[in-house]
Amino acid sequence: MRIRPMRPEDVGAAERLTALACGSDRPDDRRRHWSDRARHLLTTDPGGCWVADDDGGAVVAGVAIALRRDLLWVLSTYAVHPDHQGRGIGTALLDAAVGYGAGCLRGMLTSRPDPQALRRYRGAGFTLHPTMRLTGVVDRSALPAVDGVRPGTTADLDLVDSVDRRVRGATHRPDHPFVMAHSTLLVCDLLTGSGYAFLAPRGVTRLAATNRAVAQRLLWSALARTTPGSPVNVRNLTSDQEWAIDVGLVAGLRLDQDAYLALRHMRPPAPYVPSLAFG
Ligand SMILES: CC(C)(COP(=O)(O)OP(=O)(O)OC[C@H]1O[C@@H](n2cnc3c(N)ncnc32)[C@H](O)[C@@H]1OP(=O)(O)O)[C@@H](O)C(=O)NCCC(=O)NCCS
Structure with missing residues (x-):
């Protein structure tokens, strides 16, 4: 697997793998919304959008999308396809996304209660605040x-x-x-x-x-x-x-x-x- 900058043609595969990784079956309007948002962030923060692929580009196995607003770094999306988890891809993707925040004073993200994701975020130095809804x-x-x-x-x-x-x-x-x-x-x-x-x-x-x-x-x-x-x-x-x-x-x-x-x-x-x- 290689980590490379995300391109507009990756958006469809990234949408599918995030839905699978998060176990959520998005209805059509939510899929469209997710894809429009990814395209928006590819425009505003091309340096923060990363995918993992199989080198030939046929399989997109993971995605991380980060943005910088003033001196705040935000992680917007982070997921690895369930078939490819546990092999170091998530760590490499998060490193790339965090690298985009070099020079930012602060960082913020909202995380699902996914134990692997929490492990990665704490490892990257984030303080985890439990939330209510x-x-x-x-x-x-x-x-x-x-x-x-x-x-x-x-x-x-x-x-x-x-x-x-x-x-x-x-x-x-x-x-x-x-x-x-x-x-x-x-x-x-x-x-x-x-x-x-x-x-x-x-x-x-x-x-x-x-x-x-x-x-x-x-x-x-x-x-x-x-x-x-x-x-x-x-x-x-x-x-x-x-x-x-x-x-x-x-x-x-x-x-x-x-x-x-x-x-x-x-x-x-x-x-x-x-x-x-x-x-
Ligand atoms: C969170 C998530 C992106 C992590 O991706 P991942 O590819 O499974 O993560 P990694 O493989 O890098 O890390 C998992 C473990 O495998 C280990 N590992 C296994 N094989 C490895 C290899 N060849 N190289 C490096 N690490 C390896 C890692 O060290 C890590 O263990 P550690 O926690 O002791 O460091 C993924 O689990 C996911 O998509 N979860 C569901 C979606 C989700 O909840 N996303 C976050 C919402 S905000």
């Missing part, structure tokens, strides 16, 4: 009246950047077009603080605010805007995000164990709901 159907009778939150537009992306810089030390600037195309932006900009949330059909995919009161307003507004009767989720919550857990429990959502937030040279940002793919 909120899932279920919002109890609409629990929704309070919330003001000060409005739908955002591209004119609000400077606010998003400044909140991101303050809360997690790095923006998501190159990802704005992709994220805006796939989710709804909510913004809160008050004298006492500001923040934003991204809402997709399956739930809140990212939220950041300069204080907990603003974060709670945003989360309540996001939950109020979900489709009545449809299941939603809010994931990747370390114990630093009790402001979110308290809202979710009042909203009738179920709290249980999720996975891990792995961080290097930083504490969990708060109040913050990290994105699965963009940190």
